[in-house]
Amino acid sequence: MSTEITVPALGESVTEGSIGEWLKQPGDAVAADEPIASLETDKVAVDVPSPVAGVLQEHRAAVGDTVEVGAIIAIIEEGATGAASGEEAGRKAQQADAGEEKREEADKDLANAAQTLSPAVRRAVLEHGVDPSTIKGTGKDGRLTKEDVLAAAKAKGDPSPAPSPAPTPSPAPAVATGERKEERVKMTRMRQTIAKRLKGAQEEAALLTTFNDVDMSAVIEARTKYKDMFAKKHDIRLGFMGFFAKAACLALKDVPSVNAYIEGDEIVYHDYVDISVAVSAPNGLVVPVIRDADQKGFARIEKDIADFGARAKEGTLTMADMTGGTFTISNGGVFGSLMSTPIINPPQSAVLGLHRIEDRPVAVNGEVVIRPMMYIALSYDHRLIDGREAVTALKIIKEAIEDPTRMLIDL
Structure with missing residues (x-):
């Protein structure tokens, strides 16, 4: 049959x-x-x-x-x-x-x-x-x-090169002109969608980015002090993303427009925080969602992030994992980025961009000292979020990171 x-x-x-x-x-x-x-x-x-x-x-x-x-x-x-x-x-x-x-x-x-x-x-x-x-x-x-x-x-000594991470049809034969070569490879469906969504965001939203810098000394000290206790109790390492996720939750509660989006001629506000975390996968960038991040402790957030990262590499993330999201965090710092202007993830209205940590001279109490600093960026839709609100939200994140005792570490 x-x-x-x-x-x-x-x-x-x-x-x-x-x-x-x-x-x-x-x-x-x-x-x-x-x-x-x-x-x-x-x-x-x-x-x-x-x-x-x-x-x-x-x-x-x-x-x-x-x-x-x-x-x-x-x-x-x-x-x-x-x-x-x-x-x-x-x-x-x-x-x-x-x-x-x-x-x-x-x-x-x-x-x-x-x-x-x-x-x-x-x-x-x-x-x-x-x-x-x-x-x-x-x-x-x-x-x-x-x-x-x-x-x-x-x-085992396999000399063959690593396969292309994205499943694509066989490329057309290379066009050789002397020693110069070209090849044409059809864009994967995911890459086409990413291109359309990002271009659509630029055309639809009134995008603007505000910047700040963060002294990471306190977070680094807290991680150093508690990482062993944290790992022993929760069976997960204490990373930087947990700190920024909790700091973002504080900011989004205080500035609700950053956690909202435009739908037609209405503004949709959320009394919860679902954070989309940008993750690099074999087929392109994906954004699985940490549900109710504002209700979760550091350990649960870190476990969610670790699970998303592992399943992104394996290609086992599902549509349900990436549905929804009220705010996005993108960490270009893991690739060495010093500063960037991230693009929002529609229909969301804001995205937080993190960057690499590097020692820089800063003035503290009238003296020049070397501190581990990170530039952070908040791109936002100016149709919904005013500059004052965007700057305030980013400032709350900065203050929470520089004084992590304001956030509860689940120990």
Whole structure:
């Protein structure tokens, strides 16, 4: 009996995606609930599992095609596992291409692996031809990360380069003119969406950025003093983001317009704080949300951030993780940024940009001293937030960071 595989529901307001990668080819045996394709949506990569065991008969869409929710993308012949084995063996006997044989061997390894691999990890396994069942995962609950696969490939002496982090169609042949080369690679769906959203934010909102600098001495001292106790009690390290998240909550409560957004001709205010945290993922920048950050302690916030970071690398964040958010924090400092003007994440009206910490000479009580300083920036929609409100909010964040005893550390 033939079973149609359709595009599953992809999340609130998401009606379509594109085929990022076929994980199974026609003739391949498929187990029930085994992923057969990876879909790219505006925010995340989503695996499409087979609801039945059988043989993949055909693809109804190609890599890169846009498909709507409910569209048929593949046909599975249910219960034909025996036939699959024979067809697959016959197909392998006819394959002369060494690269294709390597992929077949990797597919076997994936089928035998006793764990679910994310799209990014699966692509790395196929690219480097390693056996995932022999690799110890360092991700949450022992799951494999792409870094685990790359390390295993390097350990066995695999000379092949690391795979591209984003699933893209094969690039067009390079155009050579002497020693100068060009190549064209289609933008991933996520990158296209990021481009549209950022440009849309610039065109729609009246963007303005206000800056301040923060003496990080007190936070560094607090982390040094309490990090061991904190880690022992809560099983998580005490990071800088927890401090800034709690400081932002103080500011957003005092200046509610910074935590609001415009909807039509109305202003929507929130009596809660859901902080979107910008995280770098294989497919691009994503912004999972710390729900009710104003109600959470340092430990819970740090655990949420650590979990988001791990799952972003594994490619296992869901649409639900990134839905909503009333305010965003983006930390360009981890990449070495000294100063920037971050762009708001619509429909939000403000974003806090953090930057690198560096020792600088500052005047304290009439004397020049060296202190660990950080520039912070608040970009905001001037249609809703006045300059006085933006400056006040950023000043509250600065004061809370410079005097962290104002914030409760959950010890």
